[in-house]
Amino acid sequence: MALVLWLALQGLTLGMIWFLIASGLSLIFGLMDVLNFAHGAFYMLGAYVGLTVYLHSGSFLVAVVAGAVFGAALGAVIEALAIRPLYGRPTFQILMTLGLILVFDEAVQAVWGPYPLVFPMPPALVGSLNVLDRPFPIYRVFIIAMGLLIWLALHLFLTRTRLGITVRAGVENREMVQALGVNIKLIFTLVFALGGLLAALGGAIAGPFEGAHPLLAAENLLPAFIVVVVGGLGSFNGSAVAAILVGLCQSFVAFYQPGLALAVNVGLMALVLMIRPEGLMGVKGVGR
Amino acid sequence: MKPATRPAPAPAAARQEPDAVAAPSTKSLFARVLGPGAPDRHLVIIFGCLALLAFVPGVRYLLSLLIGVYIFAVFAMSFDLLMGFGGIISFGHALFFGVGTYTAALLVKRGHLDFWAALVAAPVVAIVLSLIVGAMTLRVKGVYFAMVTMAFAEFFRILAEKFSKITGGGDGLAVDIAPAWAYGPRHRIQMYLLALAFMVICFLALRRIVNSPFGRVLVAIRENEGRAAVLGYNVFAHKLVALSLAGVFAAWAGVMYGAAENFVVPGVLGTVTTINGMLMVIIGGAGTLSGPIVGATVVQLAGVLLSTYTRRWRLVLGVGYALVVMFMPGGLAGVWAKWGARWVKGSPANVSHQV
Numbered sequence: 001m002a003l004v005l006w007l008a009l010q011g012l013t014l015g016m017i018w019f020l021i022a023s024g025l026s027l028i029f030g031l032m033d034v035l036n037f038a039h040g041a042f043y044m045l046g047a048y049v050g051l052t053v054y055l056h057s058g059s060f061l062v063a064v065v066a067g068a069v070f071g072a073a074l075g076a077v078i079e080a081l082a083i084r085p086l087y088g089r090p091t092f093q094i095l096m097t098l099g100l101i102l103v104f105d106e107a108v109q110a111v112w113g114p115y116p117l118v119f120p121m122p123p124a125l126v127g128s129l130n131v132l133d134r135p136f137p138i139y140r141v142f143i144i145a146m147g148l149l150i151w152l153a154l155h156l157f158l159t160r161t162r163l164g165i166t167v168r169a170g171v172e173n174r175e176m177v178q179a180l181g182v183n184i185k186l187i188f189t190l191v192f193a194l195g196g197l198l199a200a201l202g203g204a205i206a207g208p209f210e211g212a213h214p215l216l217a218a219e220n221l222l223p224a225f226i227v228v229v230v231g232g233l234g235s236f237n238g239s240a241v242a243a244i245l246v247g248l249c250q251s252f253v254a255f256y257q258p259g260l261a262l263a264v265n266v267g268l269m270a271l272v273l274m275i276r277p278e279g280l281m282g283v284k285g286v287g288r
Numbered sequence: 289m290k291p292a293t294r295p296a297p298a299p300a301a302a303r304q305e306p307d308a309v310a311a312p313s314t315k316s317l318f319a320r321v322l323g324p325g326a327p328d329r330h331l332v333i334i335f336g337c338l339a340l341l342a343f344v345p346g347v348r349y350l351l352s353l354l355i356g357v358y359i360f361a362v363f364a365m366s367f368d369l370l371m372g373f374g375g376i377i378s379f380g381h382a383l384f385f386g387v388g389t390y391t392a393a394l395l396v397k398r399g400h401l402d403f404w405a406a407l408v409a410a411p412v413v414a415i416v417l418s419l420i421v422g423a424m425t426l427r428v429k430g431v432y433f434a435m436v437t438m439a440f441a442e443f444f445r446i447l448a449e450k451f452s453k454i455t456g457g458g459d460g461l462a463v464d465i466a467p468a469w470a471y472g473p474r475h476r477i478q479m480y481l482l483a484l485a486f487m488v489i490c491f492l493a494l495r496r497i498v499n500s501p502f503g504r505v506l507v508a509i510r511e512n513e514g515r516a517a518v519l520g521y522n523v524f525a526h527k528l529v530a531l532s533l534a535g536v537f538a539a540w541a542g543v544m545y546g547a548a549e550n551f552v553v554p555g556v557l558g559t560v561t562t563i564n565g566m567l568m569v570i571i572g573g574a575g576t577l578s579g580p581i582v583g584a585t586v587v588q589l590a591g592v593l594l595s596t597y598t599r600r601w602r603l604v605l606g607v608g609y610a611l612v613v614m615f616m617p618g619g620l621a622g623v624w625a626k627w628g629a630r631w632v633k634g635s636p637a638n639v640s641h642q643v
Contacts, residue, residue, distance in 0.1 A: 102606030225435045266443045
């Protein structure tokens with residue numbers, strides 16, 4: 001029983017990290033039909049920027065905020081420079097984001113070097129809790145708490161604010177929102193920035209847990225894709241539920257059958273695609 | 289699955305009536321340079337010169353570079369069959385390339401078979417895989433296909449890494465795949481000729497495929513899927529066959545890659561391999577067969593040239609690629625069709641700028 005609880009917590013930790021990447025991916029796709037293959041790079045850069053700022057400022061809070069702000073700014077810049085000229089040519093947008101993977105990969109290695117860097121844990125969060133006689137690192141509890149907090153904040157943003165409601169309306173029907181006089185281009189940039197912010201925030205928060213290394217982008221993009229497909233493109237709550245599901249699958253299978261962990265999640269994705277191609281909570285008409 | 293056989297429209301006729309299935313874009317580079325009348329004669333001259341290059345003294349280093357170019361040209365052409373002609377954007381094409389390499393490596397290492405057996409077995413494996421992947425994903429639209437193909441390729445890369453007892457894991461597997469007469473640096477010329485012959489055969493086969501009624505229907509599906517379906521073509525079946533064919537040629541390229549390197553690492557299945565192939569297709573020009581060959585040459589040689597100046601040559605390549613995507617959607621072949629053809633033939637050219 002204790003083991004099950006421990007593994008569940010571990011799965012929740014992973015799920016929360018992937019939720020932060022996948023929710024942005026899913027929103028960006030739902031709103032503007034852009035599949036951002038470079039989204040993992042925001043996560044990676046969040047970890048690197050967070051680490052650098054943490055080492056210079058000594059404040060973890062500042063580091064996380066800096067990582068998030070960097071991600072948001074980068075998202076806005078990428079949208080304006082690389083994605084916006086290619087609206088109406090969706091294939092080329094995908095190809096462009098693929099090229100950006102290459103650029104970010106190399107840029108990160110040029111600045112921070114090819115080797116993994118250790119992200120020191122903030123002293124306040126060192127140590128572990130006793131979960132039914134098993135030690136569970138406090139830091140992972142922190143990740144889970146932050147993930148849930150961000151989920152709540154995003155939920156409130158998307159349901160209670162005018163801007164959030166406009167974004168959701170845009171996911172449902174872009175043309176109609178535009179016809180009603182909303183500057184959809186601005187919303188596009190904002191959502192891309194939001195996606196960058198969420199992923200980079202995730203990278204900074206997960207930094208002390210995963211470290212900072214050039215493979216972060218590629219390693220987390222795949223689970224994030226699986227989460228997006230399982231949860232449904234364009235669905236924010238779907239991403240959250242699917243992230244937890246995929247995280248739990250990963251954690252339990254990795255413990256009992258280490259070689260099969262990823263296979264199970266790929267299998268889960270295949271199953272969802274065959275039975276319910278729009279995803280668990282997908283918005284009808286998105287992605288088809 | 290096969291549509292009612294209609295005589296494939298002659299290239300000239302297709303160009304005259306804009307409403308016909310999209311103009312045959314294979315002709316864009318070679319044919320425009322060399323004249324549509326007798327492209328084959330000129331191909332013989334080009335490929336013949338490349339073959340004679342093997343016997344020029346003092347080109348050993350160039351030969352080993354070109355071996356890589358020829359092999360990746362086939363990979364890029366197979367990718368283009370999918371992407372440029374079929375409009376199917378796969379982000380896991382490395383899956384087939386890498387599976388080809390691993391099939392060869394494992395057959396030779398564990399099965400004690402040879403190179404030729406691998407050339408037979410690899411396409412079989414590729415077809416089986418493509419049917420599985422295709423059946424799962426081709427019914428849903430592009431984005432899902434892109435994500436799922438990437439997931440599959442990554443999944444196989446991880447399998448190759450985890451099952452290290454069989455595959456050698458991340459350390460790779462050293463295995464003598466090449467036939468004895470083309471093995472190692474001492475037989476560089478033989479390997480060069482083998483790779484060249486391989487590329488020529490694949491080029492001719494793929495040219496036959498894209499100019500066949502099947503190829504025309506594929507382009508029609510790319511241009512307007514709904515219309516092709518309404519005309520009575522089975523869109524799903526055509527896409528599935530395209531995926532299988534592309535997989536077969538990619539797997540062959542993988543086998544050849546294994547033979548040239550005599551070493552295999554899980555990276556051959558990775559996203560970087562896919563991105564490389566995509567770079568070649570986009571830079572060269574999607575929707576043509578000569579484009580990927582030019583693209584493979586540019587990317588492979590640029591890698592070598594740039595790496596002598598900067599360690600971060602892939603950064604330069606990535607930025608260059610992004611600029612090509614944004615400003616030259618037809619790739620080098622598109623640029624050539626626009627300006628070069630005018631220079632050679634004095635006639636304006638029209639080339640489809642679709643991927």
